[in-house]
Amino acid sequence: MPQSGRGDGLQEGPPELRTERVAGEYDAATAATVDGLRTSGKPVTEAVAQILPFLDAPPAGLTAVLEGRRIAFAADPGSAARLDDITRKLLESR
Structure with missing residues (x-):
């Protein structure tokens, strides 16, 4: 299932409330890569x-x-x- 969001990896809002994340709409192969980054990536x-x-x-x-x-x-x-x-x-x- 595609992920949704701004597509630039940033959340809207004041800096103190933002978190790093990968966002956007992806095909199945890219979504699997993004899921891997979410679990293995470092803050x-x-x-x-x-x-x-x-x-x-x-x-x-x-x-x-x-x-x-x-x-x-x-x-x-x-x-x-x-x-x-x-x-x-x-x-x-x-």
């Missing part, structure tokens, strides 16, 4: 708490964080430059 407050220490005191260089721990990764300079370009264009268009 935004918990996810943000895990990265805040890295934002408050950033380590040198590019950093990847998983479950509150800095993890190693292989950075591809070409991909990083493309992501930077796309991000800047998106921000400029807003």
